[in-house]
Amino acid sequence: MITLALSKGRIFDETLPLLAAAGIEVLEDPETSRKLILPTNQPGVRVVLVRATDVPTYVEHGGADLGVTGKDTLIEHGGQGLYQPLDLQIAKCRMSVAVPADFDYASAVRQGSRLTVATKYTTIAREFFAGKGVHVDLIKLYGSMELAPLTGMADAIVDLVSTGKTLKANNLVEVERIMDISSRLVVNQAALKIKREALRPIIDAFAGAITPVAS
Numbered sequence: 054m055i056t057l058a059l060s061k062g063r064i065f066d067e068t069l070p071l072l073a074a075a076g077i078e079v080l081e082d083p084e085t086s087r088k089l090i091l092p093t094n095q096p097g098v099r100v101v102l103v104r105a106t107d108v109p110t111y112v113e114h115g116g117a118d119l120g121v122t123g124k125d126t127l128i129e130h131g132g133q134g135l136y137q138p139l140d141l142q143i144a145k146c147r148m149s150v151a152v153p154a155d156f157d158y159a160s161a162v163r164q165g166s167r168l169t170v171a172t173k174y175t176t177i178a179r180e181f182f183a184g185k186g187v188h189v190d191l192i193k194l195y196g197s198m199e200l201a202p203l204t205g206m207a208d209a210i211v212d213l214v215s216t217g218k219t220l221k222a223n224n225l226v227e228v229e230r231i232m233d234i235s236s237r238l239v240v241n242q243a244a245l246k247i248k249r250e251a252l253r254p255i256i257d258a259f260a261g262a263i264t265p266v267a268s
């Protein structure tokens with residue numbers, strides 16, 4: 054049995070075409086089913102639904118043989134025990150620093166001010182600001198980062214940006230782009246050896262179905 058870990062929403066939706074390329078069809082809709090283990094048209098392949106942040110953990114500890122996870126989540130997890138064969142070019146966005154429209158971020162950085170930064174992505178934020186030589190106090194949040202500067206709890210946030218609509222709706226502006234983000238296929242290193250014959254065709258089909266990056 055091959056177990057694939059996915060999270061509901063964009064990762065699940067955007068992985069479906071890749072699964073189709075491997076001849077795999079998920080037989081239940083995660084939005085309507087309450088099941089956490091979904092069968093597929095292939096008796097030897099099943100999908101488990103986990104929180105997006107838990108995908109690397111399931112694959113690392115063998116709860117799943119492979120999974121699809123954002124680069125952001127992978128960096129925060131650390132990537133230990135995971136083979137990362139493919140950038141799937143799905144769920145594309147960027148990791149950015151954003152501040153209230155009336156906050157002069159450039160001056161604050163120039164003056165060497167200490168910044169309070171709210172984020173779910175503390176590893177990425179810590180490394181980014183350390184690289185710039187900016188002193189930060191990080192506040193770990195699990196969602197709705199945009200609220201932190203609006204309530205006076207933080208000067209800035211580090212969060213994912215795609216269309217920019219969420220920032221705009223909350224009167225925040227993007228002041229730095231930290232890195233581009235897309236989702237990766239991750240494979241349990243032991244499973245890759247033990248289940249190589251079953252996993253290889255899936256990995257190869259995914260590789261062949263990746264939409265090339267526009268140049």
Ligand SMILES: Nc1ncnc2c1ncn2[C@@H]1O[C@H](COP(=O)(O)OP(=O)(O)OP(=O)(O)O)[C@@H](O)[C@H]1O
Nearest residue numbers: 062063104105106123124125126144145146213215
């Ligand atoms: N607006 C977006 N546009 C494109 N990709 C995104 C966007 N937001 C997040 N992503 C990518 O999709 C992945 C999954 O995001 P999703 O919103 O499904 O989970 P989450 O709410 O971040 O995780 P959790 O439920 O574990 O807290 C993220 O890790 C990121 O790589």
Ligand SMILES: O=P(O)(O)OC[C@H]1O[C@H](OP(=O)(O)OP(=O)(O)O)[C@H](O)[C@@H]1O
Nearest residue numbers: 062197212213214215216217218219220
């Ligand atoms: O720049 P935008 O296109 O507004 O996307 C950015 C938002 O998307 C993510 O949240 P979440 O996964 O909750 O967003 P969703 O509403 O797009 O699912 C992220 O944490 C931002 O809040």
